[in-house]
Structure formats: C-alpha cells, structure tokens
Amino acid sequence: MIRLERLTKTYGKFVAVNAVDLHVPPGELFGFLGPNGAGKTTTLRMIAGILRPTAGRIWLGGDDLLVDPMSAKRRLGFIPDRPFVYEKLTGAEFLRFVAGLYGQDGAVVERRIDELLELFELSVWKHELVESYSHGMRQKLIISSALIHRPECIVVDEPMVGLDPRGARLLKDIFRAFVERGGTVLMSTHTLEVAQAMCDRIAIIQEGSIVARGTIDELRQQTTAGDASLEELFLKLTGGEAIQELAAILSEEAGLRGQKSETRSQESGIGGRAAGSGAPKPRGKRADS
Numbered sequence: 001m002i003r004l005e006r007l008t009k010t011y012g013k014f015v016a017v018n019a020v021d022l023h024v025p026p027g028e029l030f031g032f033l034g035p036n037g038a039g040k041t042t043t044l045r046m047i048a049g050i051l052r053p054t055a056g057r058i059w060l061g062g063d064d065l066l067v068d069p070m071s072a073k074r075r076l077g078f079i080p081d082r083p084f085v086y087e088k089l090t091g092a093e094f095l096r097f098v099a100g101l102y103g104q105d106g107a108v109v110e111r112r113i114d115e116l117l118e119l120f121e122l123s124v125w126k127h128e129l130v131e132s133y134s135h136g137m138r139q140k141l142i143i144s145s146a147l148i149h150r151p152e153c154i155v156v157d158e159p160m161v162g163l164d165p166r167g168a169r170l171l172k173d174i175f176r177a178f179v180e181r182g183g184t185v186l187m188s189t190h191t192l193e194v195a196q197a198m199c200d201r202i203a204i205i206q207e208g209s210i211v212a213r214g215t216i217d218e219l220r221q222q223t224t225a226g227d228a229s230l231e232e233l234f235l236k237l238t239g240g241e242a243i244q245e246l247a248a249i250l251s252e253e254a255g256l257r258g259q260k261s262e263t264r265s266q267e268s269g270i271g272g273r274a275a276g277s278g279a280p281k282p283r284g285k286r287a288d289s
C-alpha cells in the first residue's frame with residue numbers, strides 16, 4: 001500500500017507538488033499522468049526517499065517513511081527515469097551489491113539473481129561488465145535490481161523508455177503478476193496507451209495538483225467526455241486544447257508559406273500567433289536537486 005497525505009514540495013516560492021493526497025491499495029496498478037513539469041518525478045522521488053518533502057506524509061505499507069525510513073524503504077522497489085548503474089560491475093555483481101544494501105546475501109540472493117537475469121533474458125550477460133550493456137539491457141538490469149529484495153511496492157518513473165516491444169510486454173506481464181499477488185505499483189508514464197491498457201486507476205497531475213483521478217470510466221464521467229480515449233481526456237483535463245490550437249496554427253502557417261512562395265503576394269501577418277496564448281510557458285526553473 002502507498003499512501004500520500006498532503007504531500008508538498010516547494011523550491012523557494014515555487015510549489016512543485018501541492019498537497020497531494022493519494023491512496024494506492026495492495027493489488028492495484030496505479031498510473032500517474034501529467035504534462036511535462038507537472039510534478040510526477042518530484043512526487044515519485046519523495047516516495048523513494050531521495051527528496052525530502054516540504055510537508056506531508058508518505059506511508060509505505062504500515063511504515064511512515066519520514067519516521068521509519070529504513071523499514072519503509074525495505075518495502076519499496078524504485079525504478080527511476082534516469083537509471084544509474086556502475087559501469088565496472090558485471091550484471092550479477094550489480095544485483096549482489098543492491099541486495100547487500102538491503103542486508104541480503106547468500107544462496108537465496110544468488111538464486112534470485114539467476115531467476116531475474118533469466119526472466120529478463122540477460123543470463124548470458126551475467127558476467128559481462130555493465131559498460132557493455134545496451135540502453136535497454138541496462139533498463140532491464142535496473143528493473144531487476146528494484147525487484148531483488150522482493151519489495152511489496154514498486155514505484156516506477158517512465159518504465160517503458162528504452163525497452164523494445166518484447167521487453168515492454170514482459171514488463172507489463174511482470175507488473176500485472178506482481179499486483180495479482182497483492183503487490184502495489186505506482187507508475188508514471190507519458191505513454192497514454194500504456195496507461196489505458198495497464199492501469200486499474202489513474203491520477204492526472206497538473207501544476208503540482210491532482211486534477212482528476214479514478215478509473216478511465218470514472219474520468220470519462222468527470223469530464224463528460226462520452227467514450228473519449230485517454231488521450232482526449234488527458235488533453236481536455238490538462239488544457240491541451242492550446243496544443244491542438246498551436247498545431248492548427250502551424251499547419252495554417254505552413255499552408256500560407258506554400259501559397260506565398262507560389263504567388264509572392266502581400267504579407268499574411270499571421271507569423272506572431274504561435275508565440276501567443278497557445279505556447280506552453282515554463283512553470284519554474286530547475287536548480288540542482
């Protein structure tokens with residue numbers, strides 16, 4: 001179970017995550033969606049104990065992360081969006097190292113390493129240095145390292161990036177099997193089809209606040225969007241009409257440019273519109289985290 005209570009992160013006056021409440025019960029795969037800069041990674045990094053919240057509480061299973069971080073973190077496997085691996089370790093050494101961080105070693109860990117490498121089709125690379133792994137292979141190794149200590153919750157930031165279709169399918173199956181056995185998954189993604197196909201429930205975060213949550217059907221009702229796809233719902237809830245408008249303006253401009261070069265006639269005067277209300281604005285400036 002993952003529970004967030006009024007979780008908040010500010011950088012100076014800028015509110016990156018604004019009093020987010022969320023409850024993901026055991027057995028649920030929950031999708032966290034939102035436009036760029038909405039606060040997804042910041043939220044997930046707070047749950048992983050990498051960033052300290054400005055306010056609010058985080059519960060992993062029965063443990064309050066801020067009160068009992070060691071115990072809470074033992075329950076969690078975190079798969080970051082920008083994975084870090086030690087280049088000069090082999091795949092097996094890396095997994096052994098991560099298991100050691102959780103205080104686990106010996107025959108049980110060795111068996112688990114073999115199982116995970118087999119599952120992710122990395123067995124033949126077991127004794128090769130990570131520096132020789134491809135991007136997708138590293139991603140698979142990172143996912144294995146998040147599972148090595150048998151967590152009950154998985155928090156994953158953009159899981160499908162870098163995986164080939166077979167790897168993506170495998171990951172979907174693993175997550176589904178994990179929640180069916182009572183695990184909890186909280187997953188951020190930009191791939192709306194992935195969210196639509198995989199997630200039991202979804203929350204959409206925008207400018208640090210959750211603007212909608214529920215099953216796809218519940219979201220449809222909330223937005224009176226009929227049988228809209230998740231993409232349409234997402235654009236509607238996050239003000240994506242501006243993006244559609246921008247696309248229309250750009251195609252209009254392209255059409256006009258074509259006409260201009262043909263006729264060499266007078267100025268159209270439409271050039272400034274793309275920088276108007278439709279253009280996305282930065283919400284804050286990233287400093288060192």
Ligand code: ATP
Nearest residue numbers: 011016036037038039040041042284286287288289
């Ligand atoms: P994306 O989909 O682009 O990965 P996101 O939803 O994961 O975006 P975050 O990385 O959580 O967004 O960032 C949320 C906001 O917080 C952004 O406006 C970002 O610029 C800001 N932010 C993140 N880290 C810092 C920092 N260390 N200092 C200042 N602002 C920050």
